[in-house]
Amino acid sequence: QKEVEQDPGPLSVPEGAIVSLNCTYSNSAFQYFMWYRQYSRKGPELLMYTYSSGNKEDGRFTAQVDKSSKYISLFIRDSQPSDSATYLCASGGSNYKLTFGKGTLLTVNP
Amino acid sequence: SAVISQKPSRDICQRGTSLTIQCQVDSQVTMMFWYRQQPGQSLTLIATANQGSEATYESGFVIDKFPISRPNLTFSTLTVSNMSPEDSSIYLCSVVWAGTDYEQYFGPGTRLTVT
Numbered sequence: 001q002k003e004v005e006q007d008p009g010p011l012s013v014p015e016g017a018i019v020s021l022n023c024t025y026s027n028s029a030f031q032y033f034m035w036y037r038q039y040s041r042k043g044p045e046l047l048m049y050t051y052s053s054g055n056k057e058d059g060r061f062t063a064q065v066d067k068s069s070k071y072i073s074l075f076i077r078d079s080q081p082s083d084s085a086t087y088l089c090a091s092g093g094s095n096y097k098l099t100f101g102k103g104t105l106l107t108v109n110p
Numbered sequence: 111s112a113v114i115s116q117k118p119s120r121d122i123c124q125r126g127t128s129l130t131i132q133c134q135v136d137s138q139v140t141m142m143f144w145y146r147q148q149p150g151q152s153l154t155l156i157a158t159a160n161q162g163s164e165a166t167y168e169s170g171f172v173i174d175k176f177p178i179s180r181p182n183l184t185f186s187t188l189t190v191s192n193m194s195p196e197d198s199s200i201y202l203c204s205v206v207w208a209g210t211d212y213e214q215y216f217g218p219g220t221r222l223t224v225t
Contacts, residue, residue: 002152004152031212032211032212034213034214036216041221042218042219043114043202043216043217043218043219044153044202044216045216046213046214046215046216049211049212049213051211051212088152088153090153090214092212092214096140096141096143096158096206096212096214097143097155097158097168098153098155098204098214099152099155100152100153100154101152102150102151102152103152
């Protein structure tokens with residue numbers, strides 16, 4: 001079993017939709033959780049960072065971590081065509097090493 | 111905001127040759143890492159670049175194949191040695207900025223094709 005599993009998609013939604021992206025992890029030592037956005041032929045861009053359980057909101061983006069179920073989510077409200085990208089979840093522990101999911105390709109159609 | 115740059119951005123290399131990738135940041139970092147992103151695969155950590163000492167490699171990666179240097183706090187190189195087509199991938203450096211928590215930021219990547 002991979003340490004971080006992510007729904008691969010692809011996911012296609014109409015503009016304005018609410019998008020839900022999800023990952024699960026298996027390593028109980030993971031303490032912090034990140035979401036990255038990666039446009040084609042670009043490096044991953046840190047979108048959200050969460051330490052331990054709970055919710056974090058930044059504009060149209062909400063990251064949610066449930067450590068009891070080892071479940072990580074990213075919600076995008078009022079999705080825009082510019083949100084079309086690959087979204088990567090990642091988890092890490094005190095050694096700073098990140099373990100990534102495979103990524104979900106999201107397309108937002110105008 | 112702080113900048114991470116990588117050189118080259120892309121390259122096409124012949125089998126059996128070596129390529130050195132540079133990663134430069136414009137302010138001090140706590141940690142520097144090198145990752146590989148193969149088509150359809152997760153980003154995979156190759157090694158932690160340690161300043162002034164040997165890099166710490168992850169399982170499946172060895173120094174002879176991926177020698178890494180980090181002479182100071184803002185610069186590191188990764189060499190891909192004796193390349194084969196299986197080394198075709200995107201190579202990324204990442205950093206944790208000094209004074210921050212665990213947030214990790216990535217460079218733009220180097221797209222390597224081995225023929």
